[in-house]
Amino acid sequence: MIRFEQVTKVYPGGHEALKNLSFKIDKGEMIFLAGHSGAGKSTILKLIAGITKPSDGAVWLNQHNMGDLSDNHLGFLRQHIGIVFQDHKLLFDRNVLANVLLPLQISGKYSHKDALKRAHMAIEKVGLAGKEKALPVTMSGGEQQRLCIARAVVNQPTLLIADEPSANLDRAYALDIMELFRSFHQAGTTVVISAHDESLMADYGHRILRLQQGRLI
Numbered sequence: 001m002i003r004f005e006q007v008t009k010v011y012p013g014g015h016e017a018l019k020n021l022s023f024k025i026d027k028g029e030m031i032f033l034a035g036h037s038g039a040g041k042s043t044i045l046k047l048i049a050g051i052t053k054p055s056d057g058a059v060w061l062n063q064h065n066m067g068d069l070s071d072n073h074l075g076f077l078r079q080h081i082g083i084v085f086q087d088h089k090l091l092f093d094r095n096v097l098a099n100v101l102l103p104l105q106i107s108g109k110y111s112h113k114d115a116l117k118r119a120h121m122a123i124e125k126v127g128l129a130g131k132e133k134a135l136p137v138t139m140s141g142g143e144q145q146r147l148c149i150a151r152a153v154v155n156q157p158t159l160l161i162a163d164e165p166s167a168n169l170d171r172a173y174a175l176d177i178m179e180l181f182r183s184f185h186q187a188g189t190t191v192v193i194s195a196h197d198e199s200l201m202a203d204y205g206h207r208i209l210r211l212q213q214g215r216l217i
C-alpha cells in the first residue's frame with residue numbers, strides 16, 4: 001500500500017531529515033514508527049499524506065506517486081486518509097459534534113442527515129457519546145485525543161496515520177488510545193503510528209520501524 005523508494009527529504013535551510021529511506025507497508029498492516037525527537041517520524045507521516053514532498057526518491061501510495069500529484073488530486077486522495085496530528089488541529093471554538101462533522105462537510109458526499117449519523121457513530125466509537133456539545137477546551141488531553149481520532153475516522157479511511165497520539169497522556173490513557181487504534185486495524189484499516197515510547201508498542205507484536213537521524217536502524 002505504501003512504498004518509500006530511496007527517499008531523501010531536505011527541508012528549506014538545508015536540514016536533511018530523511019536519508020535514502022526505503023521500506024514498504026502492506027495493506028491492512030498496523031505498524032509503528034519509533035525514534036527520538038527529530039529522528040524523522042513526522043516527516044515520514046507527512047510524506048505519506050502528501051503534506052510535504054520528497055526531495056529525492058519516490059513515495060508511493062497504492063499506485064500514486066505522491067510527489068507527482070496535483071493539489072486537487074492530493075485533496076481527493078486525502079479523503080481516504082485519516083490523520084491524527086501531533087498538535088490536534090481541533091477547532092476550539094466549535095463543539096465535539098461540529099469538529100467531527102467538518103471532514104464530512106468538506107467532502108460534500110453526504111446529506112446532513114447521513115453526516116450526522118456518521119459523526120455520532122464515530123463519537124460513540126471513541127467513547128465520547130454524551131460529549132457532543134462540549135467544547136474541546138473543557139475536555140481532558142485524553143478526551144481531546146479521542147476527538148481527534150473520531151474526526152480522523154469519520155470518513156472511514158482506508159489508511160489511518162497518527163503522529164505521537166499518546167504523547168502527553170499518562171500510561172493508562174495512552175494504552176486506551178492504542179487499543180482504539182488496534183480496533184480500527186482489526187476492522188481492516190491500515191494503521192501507521194509514530195511514538196517515541198517503545199514500551200507502548202511492545203505488547204502488540206506489530207512491526208516497528210526504528211529511525212535514528214533520518215535513517216532506519
Ligand SMILES: Nc1ncnc2c1ncn2[C@@H]1O[C@H](COP(=O)(O)OP(=O)(O)OP(=O)(O)O)[C@@H](O)[C@H]1O
Nearest residue numbers: 011012015017035036037038039040041042043044
Ligand atoms: N518544516 C521544517 N523545516 C525545517 N526543518 C524541519 C521542518 N520539519 C522538521 N524539520 C527538522 O527535520 C528533522 C526531523 O523532524 P521530524 O519532525 O520528522 O522528527 P520527529 O521524529 O517526528 O520528531 P518529534 O517526535 O519531535 O516530532 C528535525 O531535525 C526537525 O528539526
